[in-house]
Amino acid sequence: MAVGLTLIFGVMRVVNFAHGDMMVWGMYLAWLLATRVGVDPYASFILCAAVLFVAGLFVQRLLVQRIVDAPHEMQILLMLGVALVLENAALLFFGPEPQRVRSPLAQSTLWLGSVFVDVARLVTFAVAIVLTVVLSWFLFRTDIGRSIRAAADNPYGALVIGTDVRRVYAIAFGVGAACVGAAGALVAPLLPFQPPTGLQLSVASFNIVIIGGMGSLLGAFVGGLLVSVAESLGAVFLKPSLKELVSFSLLVLILLVRPAGIFGKRVA
């Protein structure tokens, strides 16, 4: 989830406030495939990623491309608008009830002595690692990936050497959306979702990405781990209702000590 957000920001410098709502659509897609076609979300996440990739391309070409050079506040307003449209469209199509995708994997647990391991979470974690590695390979080892990095580093320089920056931006946005589509499908058996869940997910993504460093893939991955562990420790050693206080305190601390995030680059 956070990897997609950091990719979009890293390449286009667009703060995608519709990120959480795009993920909710990934969840609903997995839900539709599970309930109507009977495909398990741990198999359908690739299809969800593909659909969100196409949707991402469409949104980028139709809307985001127009505001790439606009001030951040204009970008935020547009993306908040997209988020509202996505949320209300979900409400219209799927109704207000919280949903959760049922999967046999999500029902199973592993017991190592008295230690309990949720198999679904373990699989989701493993797939997240694989997807991050694949994305890194894509960005560092393929021509399109190199073009994306070039456009992220210096769009004008990339233009000069003949890169189609508009196309690169569209692909980057599509890949970011695909990441969130896959994440949505993988999380759908773990987390109940309903149309307004998007805001909560967007806030969680921003927290992770800012802690890890905006624009850094490794940062998004490490940030996600840090936030989860901090929240769990907070729930154990403090009151469970204070666990979000712990993760957001971590955010404040990081911003004070290292404003660019753990793996973020300082901008002059």
Next chain:
Amino acid sequence: MPRVSRRTFLRATASTVALGAFPRALRAQPKTVKIAAIHCVTGPLAEPGQACRLAAQIAVDHVNAAGGIKAMDGAKLELMLGDTQTKADVARAEAERLINAGAQILMGTFNSADTNAIVPVAQQRRVPFLVDISAADPITANVAKAVKEGQQKTQYVYRNFPTGTLFGVRAVQYFNEIFKEAGVSPKRVVLMHANDLFGSNQARGFQAAHKAANPSWEIVEVIPWPEPPSDLSTEVSRAKAAKPDIIAPITRPASAQLLLPEIRKQRVEVLGIVGPGSPGLYEAGQLAVLKEDLEYVMTSVPWPNFKHPRAQKLAEEYVKRSGGKTLDTNSGYSYDGIHVIADVLERAKSTEPDAVVEALKKTSYKDNLMVSTGPIIFNEIGDNPNAAPAMIQIQKQKPVAVWPKEHALAKFVFPRPKA
């Protein structure tokens, strides 16, 4: 253009002057009474909010089909719809908007925080507000206190629904009665709750009632979570470590979908999951998602009295108009709410706010469809002391009233069978 004769002109002028000279109250009553039904029809609590709205609409249709408000020349009820989006600031803005658009009575909202935000608007604008659903005690208690201390002249806020305190008292009573009837004596209860206004208030009510009743069982741990939660595995681990006999959850729909599967996954062995009263444990949408995780779960919630012949008929109509959903806590109380307003208008014979308030205070509505200990009346706080929950249990994937005995449609299953 037709010519206007001198006589016609004089007659019309005299009539206009005469009409203006009459006091307002003597003029013909308006043909409709505008009721603002403000519920959380979008946002995290949209499912129960939409149930409330639909039930209010059905009730308005029934009142109008029966001839409207007879004491007001058959004035029809007109429902003005508002959506709080499950946000307190939006709730307040919606109340203002609908009052500006002519709403004469407010009803709502399901979510305690939203309802609480509308209270000052109702008081400032002098618009009677019937709280159909919301349990947090301060909603009416704060206004009653302000009126008692002379800071405000009149109380415009009244509540048909049980308060958190009342929920707590009944829940502890039902726990004791059911344990005794089942011949088991659980000792350790873990209370797990959402920490929003509703959840915290319900938890406080349950703890206070437990302390007052001093039963043979103890609340050994209280575990709140931020609502809506993204994960409850740590909370359930903590509950398991407390070695509970009973888990008493106060949930919202989304948190129930996390909590119950987690209890199963972590193999928390308990005699039962028995809630002191909250949504998330009985709705059709929840049953479709949680399936066997909800089986044998009990919760003490306001419930339609299906022994009342009209309740059965309404339930059938509700199923048809909702696309297959069941008449429950939320739809039932909103339906009753509109009928209470109609009854009040019949007696007030006016929509003048103070006349409506006077009629509200004298309410004794006996034809309510929800389980209760008597007719709907309003005490000095503005609450209905006869509002009462029933203990329901999910049996064969359907919610059914199991306690108290006079309202029970099935025998409870407790302790719950081991999987």
